[in-house]
Amino acid sequence: MTALDGPARAARDAPSAVRHEIYWRSTEPVAPGPPLTGDVHCDVAVVGAGYTGLWTAYNLKRAEPSLDIHIVEAEFAGAGASGHNDGFVTPTIGHSLEGLVGRFGPERAKSAYALVGRSMLELGRFCKRHGVDAELEPSGYFQVAASPAQVRRLEADLRLAERLGSAAGLELYSAAEARDRIDSPAIHGAFKVGGSLINPHKLVRGLARVVRELGVTIHENTRATRVERTAKGPVVTTPHGRLSSDKLLLATNAYQHRFWPFRRKVVPVWSYAAVTEPLTGEQLAQVHWPGREGFVEARNFIVFGRFTADNRLLIGGGPAPYYYGRDMDEGRHMDNPSATAELRAILGRYFPQWRHLPFTHAYGGCVAITREFVPHVGSMGPDVYYAHGYCGNGIAVTHTTGKVLRDLMLGRRTAYTDLLFVDGAERGFPPEPLSFAGARAMTALMAGKDRFPGLLRHLPD
Numbered sequence: 001m002t003a004l005d006g007p008a009r010a011a012r013d014a015p016s017a018v019r020h021e022i023y024w025r026s027t028e029p030v031a032p033g034p035p036l037t038g039d040v041h042c043d044v045a046v047v048g049a050g051y052t053g054l055w056t057a058y059n060l061k062r063a064e065p066s067l068d069i070h071i072v073e074a075e076f077a078g079a080g081a082s083g084h085n086d087g088f089v090t091p092t093i094g095h096s097l098e099g100l101v102g103r104f105g106p107e108r109a110k111s112a113y114a115l116v117g118r119s120m121l122e123l124g125r126f127c128k129r130h131g132v133d134a135e136l137e138p139s140g141y142f143q144v145a146a147s148p149a150q151v152r153r154l155e156a157d158l159r160l161a162e163r164l165g166s167a168a169g170l171e172l173y174s175a176a177e178a179r180d181r182i183d184s185p186a187i188h189g190a191f192k193v194g195g196s197l198i199n200p201h202k203l204v205r206g207l208a209r210v211v212r213e214l215g216v217t218i219h220e221n222t223r224a225t226r227v228e229r230t231a232k233g234p235v236v237t238t239p240h241g242r243l244s245s246d247k248l249l250l251a252t253n254a255y256q257h258r259f260w261p262f263r264r265k266v267v268p269v270w271s272y273a274a275v276t277e278p279l280t281g282e283q284l285a286q287v288h289w290p291g292r293e294g295f296v297e298a299r300n301f302i303v304f305g306r307f308t309a310d311n312r313l314l315i316g317g318g319p320a321p322y323y324y325g326r327d328m329d330e331g332r333h334m335d336n337p338s339a340t341a342e343l344r345a346i347l348g349r350y351f352p353q354w355r356h357l358p359f360t361h362a363y364g365g366c367v368a369i370t371r372e373f374v375p376h377v378g379s380m381g382p383d384v385y386y387a388h389g390y391c392g393n394g395i396a397v398t399h400t401t402g403k404v405l406r407d408l409m410l411g412r413r414t415a416y417t418d419l420l421f422v423d424g425a426e427r428g429f430p431p432e433p434l435s436f437a438g439a440r441a442m443t444a445l446m447a448g449k450d451r452f453p454g455l456l457r458h459l460p461d
């Protein structure tokens with residue numbers, strides 16, 4: 001992609017001016033709680049204090065208040081994707097509705113979307129009820145098309161939603177109508193998706209506070225170094241103590257491949273974002289954008305933008321690299337100059353008036369991808385449970401998963417345990433170097449389809 005601006009851009013994004021840290025963490029300081037010391041036995045142990053682990057603990061505790069639940073977290077609650085995602089609360093399960101319908105059929109896809117839709121509403125109610133200020137804006141977002149080919153893709157999405165009977169309120173906006181909502185020359189058409197925008201870090205920190213208030217113990221700075229099944233049940237070893245339990249949930253998402261049974265089941269793929277300084281009133285007035293909705297461009301490598309509560313502009317997306325050997329090293333990959341340059345070009349393409357706005361933060365994080373592009377949620381025997389692989393759409397789905405895991409652990413058969421991604425037929429990725437080669441080939445194919453949708457339209461998404 002060609003950058004729209006030249007030398008000024010290079011000066012503004014000079015390494016010294018941009019912090020390669022997650023923007024959201026600057027919105028609320030974190031003081032991690034004490035680690036686990038000594039040996040503890042409990043009813044339910046959880047590894048990982050992100051949305052999955054926390055929603056599961058929340059739902060279990062509300063269903064069975066007497067349960068003794070302990071969570072071990074390597075860093076602090078929300079240190080993973082839950083604290084640094086882009087805050088689009090979407091109904092999407094896995095990669096796309098189209099993919100889900102293709103794999104599971106329209107009826108099962110429809111029921112799953114109904115439960116995730118309910119989670120989207122319940123998220124807002126949870127925040128109100130427990131005084132969690134997640135900076136939730138119920139504005140939702142627009143799925144936008146930036147080319148005639150993408151308009152056709154939006155039309156196909158709408159036809160599919162109609163087939164499922166869930167197109168009520170969805171309407172395709174022409175370029176002029178869409179630009180009346182977000183005045184960008186890049187936009188050729190759009191439709192509005194419900195949902196909301198949140199500050200992910202404040203949501204996960206608030207959720208951790210509520211879970212603690214319910215009586216759950218969260219041991220921060222406590223990395224699980226070994227997990228094993230013994231005659232007395234599952235045991236988690238950590239540097240200063242062991243946690244044994246009747247039931248164990250592994251909820252480390254993109255890190256889950258580090259546990260042996262999941263080494264091939266999930267791969268971490270990097271996703272980048274950049275955040276500007278807060279816009280002044282004068283700068284905001286340069287672009288007509290009255291509803292503050294987010295936007296997501298309808299392509300394989302999505303491109304998106306939104307405001308933060310303090311009127312910064314967050315731009316994200318572009319290529320999503322996979323690094324050899326499932327490399328998640330933040331020291332090596334948090335700063336990706338070519339991703340930052342691409343995000344600068346996207347900003348210029350969407351909002352030429354703002355193309356020189358300095359970025360204060362440019363950073364990446366790992367999205368957990370499964371081979372089927374659908375989350376994996378289930379159990380291994382009677383006492384070990386797992387959930388991972390939300391494919392970059394996990395804010396609402398993890399809320400639903402928290403109920404699935406509650407019901408699985410309590411031995412209940414409900415609409416949640418019947419969801420299409422529960423105990424599914426899960427395929428794995430090949431070992432290296434095949435994973436790396438496969439990821440390269442898939443990336444090239446998806447990028448090619450974004451650039452030449454007409455030529456490659458016979459290939460599956």
Ligand SMILES: Cc1cc2nc3c(=O)[nH]c(=O)nc-3n(C[C@H](O)[C@H](O)[C@H](O)COP(=O)(O)OP(=O)(O)OC[C@H]3O[C@@H](n4cnc5c(N)ncnc54)[C@H](O)[C@@H]3O)c2cc1C
Pocket residue numbers: 047048049050051052053072073074075076077078079080081082083084085086087088089090222223224225251252253254255271272364365366367387388390391392393394395396398
């Ligand atoms: C950059 C990015 C942008 C995204 N944007 C969106 C979005 O806009 N909308 C959306 O719906 N979804 C988005 N997602 C996806 C969403 O954030 C995730 O699906 C969701 O947060 C997953 O929650 P989790 O609890 O399963 O995993 P995580 O939040 O990653 O939690 C796992 C936890 O496990 C801990 N851990 C790891 N290993 C160990 C160990 N050995 N011992 C103890 N603890 C351990 C980690 O520190 C971490 O806190 C995005 C993800 C990323 C990475």
